[in-house]
Every structure is written in structure tokens, then in C-alpha cells.
Amino acid sequence: MSVSYRFDEVARLPLPGDNVAVATRRLDAGTVISCHDQTLTLDYTVLEGHRFAVQAIAPGEALLSWELPFGEAIQPIHPGNYVINNDVLEALHGRSPDFTLPAAPNFIDQVPAFALDEAKFQPATRLPDYPDTRTFLGYRRSQARGVGTRNNVVLLGTTSRTGSYVTQLAARLQNDLKPYPQVDGIVPVAHTEGATDRPNNLEMLLRTLAGFIVNPNVGAVLIVDDGMGSINNGMVESYLRAHNYPLDEVLHRFLTIQGGFEEQLDRGEAVVRNWLPTVNAVERTPESVSHLKIALNCGGSDAFSGISANPLLGWVAQELVRFGGSANLCETDELIGAETYILQKVRDAETARTFLKLIEQFKERTAWHGANAEGNPSGGNKYRGLYNIYLKSIGAAQKKDPATVLDYAIDYSALMKESGFYFMDSPGNDLESIAGQVASGCNLIFFTTGNGSVTNFPFVPTIKVVTTTQRFQLLANDMDINAGRYQEGVSMDELGKDTFERMVQVASGQRSVGEKAGHAQVQIWRNWRQTDASRLDSLLHAPQPTGEPIAIRTDAAEAAPPISFTFNRFEDHRASDRIGLIVPTSLCAGQVAKMIASQMNKKGLGQPEHLSRFVALAHTEGCGNSGGQAEQLFSRTMIGYVTHPLVRQCLLLEHGCEKTHNDYMRHRMEEMGIDPSRLGYASIQLDGGIEKVSRKVEAWFADQLSAAGPTLMEQTGLEGLRIGIMSDGPVGEAAGEQLGILTQWIAGAGGMVVVPENSGLLTMAAYRDTVLASSDVKPSLAYGEHSDSSGFHIMETPTEHWVETVTGLAATGVELIIALVHRRPMQTHPFVPMLQVASEPAMQEAYADDLDLLLTGAPSAWNEQILESCKQVLEHSYTPRLYRQGNIDFQLTRGFLGVSL
Numbered sequence: 001m002s003v004s005y006r007f008d009e010v011a012r013l014p015l016p017g018d019n020v021a022v023a024t025r026r027l028d029a030g031t032v033i034s035c036h037d038q039t040l041t042l043d044y045t046v047l048e049g050h051r052f053a054v055q056a057i058a059p060g061e062a063l064l065s066w067e068l069p070f071g072e073a074i075q076p077i078h079p080g081n082y083v084i085n086n087d088v089l090e091a092l093h094g095r096s097p098d099f100t101l102p103a104a105p106n107f108i109d110q111v112p113a114f115a116l117d118e119a120k121f122q123p124a125t126r127l128p129d130y131p132d133t134r135t136f137l138g139y140r141r142s143q144a145r146g147v148g149t150r151n152n153v154v155l156l157g158t159t160s161r162t163g164s165y166v167t168q169l170a171a172r173l174q175n176d177l178k179p180y181p182q183v184d185g186i187v188p189v190a191h192t193e194g195a196t197d198r199p200n201n202l203e204m205l206l207r208t209l210a211g212f213i214v215n216p217n218v219g220a221v222l223i224v225d226d227g228m229g230s231i232n233n234g235m236v237e238s239y240l241r242a243h244n245y246p247l248d249e250v251l252h253r254f255l256t257i258q259g260g261f262e263e264q265l266d267r268g269e270a271v272v273r274n275w276l277p278t279v280n281a282v283e284r285t286p287e288s289v290s291h292l293k294i295a296l297n298c299g300g301s302d303a304f305s306g307i308s309a310n311p312l313l314g315w316v317a318q319e320l321v322r323f324g325g326s327a328n329l330c331e332t333d334e335l336i337g338a339e340t341y342i343l344q345k346v347r348d349a350e351t352a353r354t355f356l357k358l359i360e361q362f363k364e365r366t367a368w369h370g371a372n373a374e375g376n377p378s379g380g381n382k383y384r385g386l387y388n389i390y391l392k393s394i395g396a397a398q399k400k401d402p403a404t405v406l407d408y409a410i411d412y413s414a415l416m417k418e419s420g421f422y423f424m425d426s427p428g429n430d431l432e433s434i435a436g437q438v439a440s441g442c443n444l445i446f447f448t449t450g451n452g453s454v455t456n457f458p459f460v461p462t463i464k465v466v467t468t469t470q471r472f473q474l475l476a477n478d479m480d481i482n483a484g485r486y487q488e489g490v491s492m493d494e495l496g497k498d499t500f501e502r503m504v505q506v507a508s509g510q511r512s513v514g515e516k517a518g519h520a521q522v523q524i525w526r527n528w529r530q531t532d533a534s535r536l537d538s539l540l541h542a543p544q545p546t547g548e549p550i551a552i553r554t555d556a557a558e559a560a561p562p563i564s565f566t567f568n569r570f571e572d573h574r575a576s577d578r579i580g581l582i583v584p585t586s587l588c589a590g591q592v593a594k595m596i597a598s599q600m601n602k603k604g605l606g607q608p609e610h611l612s613r614f615v616a617l618a619h620t621e622g623c624g625n626s627g628g629q630a631e632q633l634f635s636r637t638m639i640g641y642v643t644h645p646l647v648r649q650c651l652l653l654e655h656g657c658e659k660t661h662n663d664y665m666r667h668r669m670e671e672m673g674i675d676p677s678r679l680g681y682a683s684i685q686l687d688g689g690i691e692k693v694s695r696k697v698e699a700w701f702a703d704q705l706s707a708a709g710p711t712l713m714e715q716t717g718l719e720g721l722r723i724g725i726m727s728d729g730p731v732g733e734a735a736g737e738q739l740g741i742l743t744q745w746i747a748g749a750g751g752m753v754v755v756p757e758n759s760g761l762l763t764m765a766a767y768r769d770t771v772l773a774s775s776d777v778k779p780s781l782a783y784g785e786h787s788d789s790s791g792f793h794i795m796e797t798p799t800e801h802w803v804e805t806v807t808g809l810a811a812t813g814v815e816l817i818i819a820l821v822h823r824r825p826m827q828t829h830p831f832v833p834m835l836q837v838a839s840e841p842a843m844q845e846a847y848a849d850d851l852d853l854l855l856t857g858a859p860s861a862w863n864e865q866i867l868e869s870c871k872q873v874l875e876h877s878y879t880p881r882l883y884r885q886g887n888i889d890f891q892l893t894r895g896f897l898g899v900s901l
Contacts, residue, residue: 002041004032011035011052012487014307017067019055020083022303022385023048024487029100033080040080045099049303049385049450050088053081063107066306066398068341070390071107084387085109091382095663109374109388114339116352124345124405126420130322137284137508138291138443141216144246147291148216149443149507150184151282152459153272156212158225158233160803160891163190164827165257166224168886169268176273180280183219186272187458191435191524192620192891194231196800199527205231206239208413208524211439213240213250216291217459219279220251222271227256228823245415251275260849261825261885284509290324292507293416295437295445295460296399297330299430299588299623300657300685302450303385304467306395309448309483312465314401315496316446316503317421321404324419328442329399330426330433332362333373333901337390338397342423346406354409358425368530369899370540371626378623379664380451380657399448412525413439427900429624430455431523431587444507451657452685454478455588456514458522463502463512478689480506480513517690519591523620528899539896540629545782549791551773552747558860560745563867565720566875569712574720575645576815576874578711579831580606580614580701582651583638585665586622586658592684593653594618596694605698606705611648612876614701615831617641621892622660630898633798635660635668637784637892640811643674644786645722646831649704651697656685680704719750719790721870724814724832727760728802729822734859735839736761739820740770742863747792754781754812756805758797760822783893784811799893802826806834807892816870825850827889828882833873835880837866850887852880 010033011021021035023046033040035054046052051065057077062069077083086105093101139148155166170188177183189212193205213221213236225233233254240247253271257264296313298305317327335342336359346352359373366373374389386392400406400421407420413436416422424440426433430453434445438460445462447453452475456462466472469484481502486495506512514520530536567574580600584593593616600614607613621634638660642650654662662681669676680700687693723746725739739761743753757779761767768775771792779796781787784807795812797805803826809817810832817834819826825847828834838844839855839862848854853869855862872878882888 002030002032003028004034007033007035012307013054014065015067018064019053019057020051020063020065021054022307023050023052038079042080042082044082044102046082047385051083051385053077053079053083055079062111065391066341066394068338068394069111070337070388070394072110073107075106077106081106083107088382088387091379094379094667095383109390111337111390116343116356118349121349121352123348126405127318127322127403129324133323134289134504135286136289136292136504138287139216139219139282140285140287142246142249145214145249146216146441146443147287149461150217150459151182151219151279152184152217153186153275153279154189154212154218154221154459155186156189156209156221156223157191158209158223158236159194159229159231160190160192160889161195161226161229162224162257164887164889165261165264166190169265171886172265172269173272176276180276182280182283183276185459187520189458189522191522192526193524195229195802196527197230199230200531201525201527202231204412204525206236208435208439209236210240210243210245211413211415211441213247213252214245215438215441215443215459217443218250219282220275222268223252223254224268225256226824227258251278260847261882261887262849288324289320289504290419292320292444293326293328293442294320294503295328295434295442297430297434297437297445298396298399298448299453299455300449300451300655301381301386301392301395302467304487305448305450306398307467308486309465309467310395310398311492312483312486312495312499313399313446313448314404315492316499317399318401318404319496319500321419321421326416326419326422328416328422328424328437328440330424330437331396331428332358332425333389334396334428335359335393336373338393341394341397342400342406344402345404351406351409355406355423358409362425365528366626366899366901368533368536369528369626369897370536370628371899371901373901378657378659379661384450410440412436416441427525427624429523429900431521432525432624432900435522435524444503448483452478452689453588453655453657454514454517454592454684454690456517456520458520461506461512462514463506464514475685475689477691478513478517519595521587521591523587526894526900529896545779545785545796547785547787547789548780549789549793550777550780552744552771552792553773554748558741560718560749561864561867563871564715564717565871566713567716567720569714573645574714574716577646577831578611578648579646580611580649581641581647582614582616582653582697583641584616584618585652585654585660585662587620588623588655588658589653589684590616590618592690592693596697599694600698600701605701610705610708610711617830617890619890619892621894622658624901625894626897626899626901627659628897630894631660633783633895634892635665636782637808637811638665639669639672639674640784640786640813642669642679644811645813646815649701651680651682651700653693653697654683656683717749718746721746721751722813722815723751724754724809724812724817725759725761726756726805726809726817727820727822728826729760731760731764731767731820731822732839733764733766735820735855736764736766737770738859738862740767742866743771743792747790750790752787752790752793752814754787754793754795754809754814756795756797756809758800758805762794781812783808783895786811786813788813798895801891801893803889803891804893807890816873818866821847821851825882827887828880830888830890833880833883835869835873836882850882
């Protein structure tokens with residue numbers, strides 16, 4: 001029996017001239033809808049946020065929302081027909097729906113290209129400023145820096161090499177804050193950039209770091225490098241001074257890590273403790289809201305983002321600009337298709353040209369990588385009704401009110417120097433775009449979400465605005481504002497006034513829900529590898545490694561010493577450890593995963609009888625990347641960890657709106673012949689927010705552990721070892737030869753040895769001649785590819801980055817990494833132990849406190865020393881030093897073709 005509704009009970013038209021409507025709830029096939037002067041019957045089930053026709057649309061005719069085209073009909077579409085394109089049809093099939101889907105799409109993603117008609121261009125005039133002002137309680141800095149909404153001590157890693165240092169330093173200093181109530185926090189800013197040679201985002205990176213340093217929310221900043229890499233403190237300081245950033249008007253110090261990690265942490269602690277009384281002496285004072293610079297951003301968008309939440313931000317931004325403040329709209333690829341709307345009111349022709357130029361540059365950069373900017377929408381976007389980039393863009397553009405004039409179009413992280421409404425170039429990736437807005441000077445962030453994104457920034461408060469009342473109620477502890485009230489009859493003026501007041505309160509010190517949750521993350525616009533399309537074809541069609549071990553020589557100069565190892569025995573394998581692993585399926589789930597793992601470790605859940613500890617692999621991928629090879633690389637590496645021999649139980653934690661959600665990972669595992677049913681699954685958004693999902697994850701692990709049998713132990717020789725060997729630079733002849741002999745011993749006995757392709761070992765004749773049976777050798781494993789094949793392997797490394805290399809190497813299934821140190825000890829892995837070894841006397845003297853093994857005496861004795869150290873680590877009588885000290889990092893490469901969208 002069909003169900004009947006009035007149109008306004010179940011659907012919305014964003015504007016009267018639209019020919020498709022948005023369903024405000026799931027509507028089953030056969031539903032009858034009374035729509036103005038007609039009655040519609042739905043031909044298929046229409047999900048909440050998806051669209052159905054309200055007018056007849058002929059083939060070749062445009063589909064309209066907000067009276068703008070988002071597609072072109074490819075067959076006659078009648079009133080009541082579910083409108084759907086190919087991408088959404090595929091996305092829904094991937095979610096295994098419980099209803100029948102159309103057999104084929106009825107429209108394609110095609111809209112007329114926008115062209116600026118300069119002959120008819122008319123500059124727009126802003127609405128008049130208000131004669132009076134509003135005030136908030138802020139931290140007054142210098143005139144050049146403005147007024148802060150927070151007063152933080154920021155610990156800024158210049159490159160990713162010092163990310164674990166500032167993170168560990170911040171953790172050590174948290175208890176020092178109690179006597180200083182005017183200091184809002186001591187926060188680390190760790191990011192992924194700057195640790196490779198000649199990055200293509202160098203100028204952008206320097207500009208972003210400079211903007212972070214002088215942001216008015218910074219009370220003091222410690223800027224940390226390690227004196228290595230393509231970017232260092234000297235370059236940052238030179239950039240600040242050359243471009244007239246007010247560096248001398250912020251309390252700061254540049255610190256270079258030289259020497260032992262623990263010693264350098266002591267140095268950093270002393271600097272920050274000395275600053276705290278000075279930072280605490282700054283008090284909040286009444287300040288004009290003209291000093292507010294708000295970031296307008298969105299993530300986990302849905303079909304209602306452009307109906308409720310984004311227009312609400314447009315209202316607030318327009319009001320703030322009239323008070324003399326500033327607003328920053330970004331996400332370049334999420335405005336493709338909305339050019340007509342954005343440029344209907346613009347300050348001058350030059351600003352319009354700049355805006356269009358930035359869009360074309362973005363399209364060109366993505367094309368170099370075999371992608372297109374139109375591929376931005378995530379799986380969560382599509383599932384919640386954003387069919388393509390055009391529809392997503394039209395909704396995202398509503399963060400600019402129709403009456404608002406676009407005053408400026410600026411580069412990523414360029415400073416906002418005047419009052420007004422800005423567009424800033426950036427990718428659609430939430431965290432990458434927010435970092436640019438903060439560097440541009442934003443001191444408060446508005447973040448709209450349909451699915452319920454929970455992301456936060458360390459030193460700028462985030463106000464989260466959710467699009468529907470239903471989603472707000474589901475995530476009430478993680479959202480600030482319910483914009484869904486607009487769809488229930490509350491006027492936009494009333495909702496806007498309430499939101500403006502909340503903005504003033506948060507700017508004055510009231511903590512947002514994200515600040516109360518206590519998690520944050522930073523990601524700067526990631527480096528892109530290609531600067532043209534000349535290598536594209538060869539990269540797209542590069543041959544894949546076979547996975548088969550590489551033939552090695554069997555004539556070792558000496559016999560391996562007798563040695564045995566005590567391992568855990570499981571049903572189908574032996575392993576040296578028992579990890580409870582949480583794998584976040586995207587960057588936005590990463591910090592929540594770490595919080596949950598930390599909570600379970602504090603409770604000692606299942607420890608030590610069943611597990612040694614819980615680990616979460618927080619990373620920066622899964623959202624806003626270009627798909628294709630980069631997405632396959634990501635999922636392959638994550639599945640390498642899911643199947644890692646050290647992992648006893650594993651759960652996937654999705655944010656809920658990413659491209660690589662739980663269902664995506666299930667399908668990838670099935671394609672790879674892996675049973676996904678043995679894993680746990682949880683969703684931050686669908687399970688009701690951070691608190692509820694935390695309970696669900698803990699309950700799943702508790703159930704698994706209660707069913708686990710006793711842990712058995714067994715002895716193994718070299719055949720039981722799975723070892724990675726890497727180096728951070730040139731390798732001496734003696735070390736190369738001895739590590740070659742060690743490789744022969746382990747691989748020849750039936751164990752596994754994996755060496756990354758970028759290791760200096762493979763350039764050394766002493767190692768190659770000792771190990772390889774042939775001079776013509778290619779990698780046998782792809783980056784992050786799990787291997788069950790014993791023997792010798794070389795892993796592809798489409799990266800120069802130490803941590804990215806370690807991340808891929810550990811995913812192959814090695815249980816211990818031997819790192820031969822040439823420059824200095826480096827970050828360790830979250831759960832695969834790394835034994836840092838040095839043979840050079842100068843290195844041994846400089847880093848004796850960080851190194852695990854000093855190779856001394858006759859080289860012929862080194863391998864026995866290494867094997868004995870391996871035994872201690874694998875049997876847990878010794879923990880590598882830098883792991884104990886917290887110098888730990890995890891970062892995935894995007895390969896040659898990954899690029900931010």
C-alpha cells in the first residue's frame with residue numbers, strides 16, 4: 001500500500017526555479033507526494049538527501065538546484081523519477097542497500113563552462129558598514145597581529161622530522177598549566193611536510209609556517225627543526241623577515257635538535273616553562289568584533305549543507321563583514337560549477353580573474369597526476385546526496401550570502417590584511433584547507449557538516465554546525481549548533497542571530513565542544529610530486545611487483561651462529577608480540593582512535609595475558625586525495641596492518657564520510673582474499689559520536705578477549721624471523737658486507753628479509769654482491785604490500801621520506817626493523833620495534849643515548865651482536881630507546897600520483 005505525503009512534509013526545493021527536489025527523509029518506492037498542482041509517485045526508493053524530479057526534464061536538458069545546473073538528462077525524466085548518476089549508483093551498490101536501485105543512471109555530470117564576460121562586468125558595492133560595533137573579550141596583540149580568541153603556547157615542528165618531538169614535549173608539559181589560568185594550552189603543531197628534497201610546495205609551506213607563527217591566538221611559539229632536510233629554521237626566519245611578518249612582536253625561539261632526544265626535550269621544557277608567567281600575564285579585554293577573522297569550512301557535507309548550515313554561515317559572515325570583520329571561504333575544487341554564483345557580486349574584475357585563475361591552476365595540477373578536480377566528492381558525500389562536484393560546489397558556495405561581495409581572492413595561507421570577504425585557494429581536504437585559513441590569520445573556525453565531522457585545530461577554536469536536527473541529536477556531544485532548526489520553521493535571521501551570539505561567546509573564551517573533547521590535528525597542503533604530465537602514462541601503466549622472493553646467493557662466507565627465539569604461538573602463525581590494533585580509515589578518525597587506544601591501555605584491558613597493548617595508527621589519508629593509484633596504495637598498506645602477524649585483534653574505525661569508509665575497506669579485503677568478518681567495525685558518526693563509539697570499540701575488544709584462549713609459546717630459529725633492514729644514507733663497506741651476510745643467514749634459513757628500494761644498502765656493492773644472485777633485480781613487493789613469502793624482498797618506495805618508508809616497510813609484515821644510522825637516529829614505528837644501529841665512531845659518540853647498538857670491534861663479530869639485540873627486543877627484555885622516549889611517527893606516502901582534492 002502506497003503512503004501519501006504533502007510535499008513540505010518530505011522534501012525541499014532550495015529555490016523555486018529548481019526542477020528537482022531534495023528528500024528530507026527516506027521515501028520508499030511508490031510513495032505519493034502532493035506537490036503544488038500535481039501528484040507525484042516515486043518510481044524508486046529515494047534516500048534522505050537524494051533528489052527526485054518535480055518537473056519533466058527532456059534529454060539534453062539541465063537538472064537544476066539553487067536554479068543552477070548540476071547535470072544533464074540522458075533520457076526523459078518524469079515528475080517522481082529518482083534522479084541518479086553513475087557515480088552515486090556505484091557508491092550505493094558498494095553500501096549493499098536493502099532496496100532496489102535503478103538499472104542505469106538518468107543523467108550525466110555535465111554543465112556549461114563558465115566564461116567571464118568582462119565587457120558586461122559591473123563591480124559590486126558592499127552593503128554599508130554598521131555605525132556601531134559589537135565587542136568580545138580577546139587577547140590584544142600588536143596592531144599588525146590583531147586580537148586573539150585564545151592564548152596558546154605553540155610548539156611548531158618546522159618539518160615532519162620534528163613532529164614527534166613537539167608532540168612528546170607538549171605531553172610532558174601539560175601538568176605545568178594549572179598555575180597559569182590565562183594560558184589556554186600548550187599545543188603541538190606536527191605536520192607531514194618538509195622532510196623530502198626539493199618539495200614542490202616549498203613556498204606554500206614557508207608561508208603557512210610564517211602565518212602560524214604570527215597568528216593572534218599564539219601567545220608564544222617554539223619553532224623546532226633538526227638542522228636537516230630541505231627546510232629549516234633559518235629558512236623560516238628569513239621568509240618571515242623578507243615578507244614583513246611581525247615576528248618580533250610574538251614571543252618566540254628557534255630551537256634545533258642536536259644530540260640526544262631526551263636531552264633536547266629537557267631543553268624545550270626549560271624554554272616553555274620560562275615563558276609561562278609572561279604568557280599568563282596577558283588578559284582578555286573588550287575588543288571590537290572587527291578583529292574577528294572567521295574561517296568558513298565544511299566537511300562530511302550532505303544535501304542539506306547548502307540548505308541550512310552553509311547559508312547560516314553566509315548570514316553570519318555577512319553580518320561580521322558589516323561590523324568590519326573578515327571571513328575566509330576556501331576549498332577551490334568545491335567551487336567548480338558554482339562560478340556563476342560566486343562571481344555574481346565581486347569587488348572588481350581583477351578579483352574575478354584571480355578567482356578563475358586559481359580554479360584553472362587547481363585543475364591543471366590534478367591533471368598532472370592523472371586525476372581531475374571534479375572527483376572531489378567522497379563516498380559519504382555521495383551517500384548523503386551530493387551526486388557530483390557541481391552539486392557539492394553549489395551547496396558549498398552558499399557560505400557566501402547572495403548579498404555578499406567577494407572582495408579578495410588570495411593564495412593558500414596568504415595573509416588577510418583588510419576587512420572583507422575572502423576566497424583562499426586550497427584543496428577540499430578539510431584539514432589542509434583549515435591550516436591555510438589559520439595561516440591567513442583566522443582566529444575562529446566555523447565548520448559545517450552533514451554527516452557530523454569531528455575535526456578540530458590545535459590553537460584556533462572550531463564551532464561545528466550540523467545540517468539536520470536528526471544528525472544533531474545523534475551527535476549532540478560533538479556538535480555546537482543545530483542548523484536543522486531552519487528546516488523546522490526557525491527563520492534564518494533568528495538562527496543567524498543565535499549563531500552570531502555563540503561566535504562572540506566562543507571568541508570570548510567559552511570552549512567549543514571540540515575543545516572540550518580534547519583532540520586536534522594539523523595537515524598542511526601536502527606536497528605534489530609532478531609538475532607536468534610528461535611521466536603520467538608511464539606511471540599509470542608501471543608494471544606491478546610479482547610478490548615472489550628474489551633469488552639470493554647461498555654461499556655465505558661463514559655459518560650462522562646457533563640462536564633461538566621464544567615467540568607466541570597462535571592458531572595459524574607465530575609472532576613475537578600481541579597487539580590490539582585500531583585502524584582509522586581516514587585522517588579524521590585518527591585522533592579519536594588514539595584517544596580510545598589510550599583509554600583502553602590505561603584500563604589495562606586484556607593485558608598482559610592476551611595483549612601487550614593497544615595501538616592506533618593515526619594518519620593523514622582517506623579523505624581528499626585523488627583516488628586511483630593513491631587510494632589503492634593507501635588501502636593496500638592499511639590492509640597490510642590489518643593482516644600483520646603482530647596484530648592479535650583489529651578493529652576498523654571510520655569517521656563516516658570518507659572515501660575509504662568501512663564498506664570500502666571490506667570490499668578491498670574481499671578482493672584481496674582476506675576474510676573481513678574477523679575484524680571489528682565502528683563509525684564515529686553513525687554510532688553516535690566520540691563517547692558512544694568509544695564504548696562500542698571497548699566492548700568489541702572485551703568480547704574478543706573474553707573468548708581468547710591461553711597464549712602458548714614456542715621456540716624458533718632464524719627461520720622464524722621477519723626482519724626489515726634500512727638505512728638513512730650511505731652505508732660503509734664493512735656494514736654493507738655484514739648486513740649482507742645477515743640477510744643470507746635469515747633468508748637462507750627460511751626467514752624473511754625486506755629492504756626498501758630507497759635504502760643506501762642497495763647502492764653498495766658490498767651488500768649487493770653478498771646477497772644477490774643476479775645483478776638485474778627489481779622490487780618484489782609494492783609499497784605496503786603484506787607478504788607471507790619467506791626469503792629476500794625489495795619493497796618499492798615511491799618516497800624519499802624516512803617515516804613514509806618505515807610505514808610501508810612495517811606493513812609488509814616484518815616484526816623488527818634494523819635501522820643503520822648514518823645521519824642521526826630517526827622516528828620509530830608505533831608497534832614494529834626499530835633497532836637503531838651505528839658503526840661510525842662519530843655517530844656513536846654524538847647519539848650514544850639514542851642508539852640501541854654500537855657496532856664496535858671486528859666487523860666479523862657485528863652480526864652476533866645484532867642477533868643478540870634482536871633476541872632481546874623480540875623477547876621483550878629490551879625496548880628500543882627512542883620508542884621508550886616517545887620519538888614515534890606514522891605517515892603514509894601518496895606515491896607519485898597522489899594529490900590533494
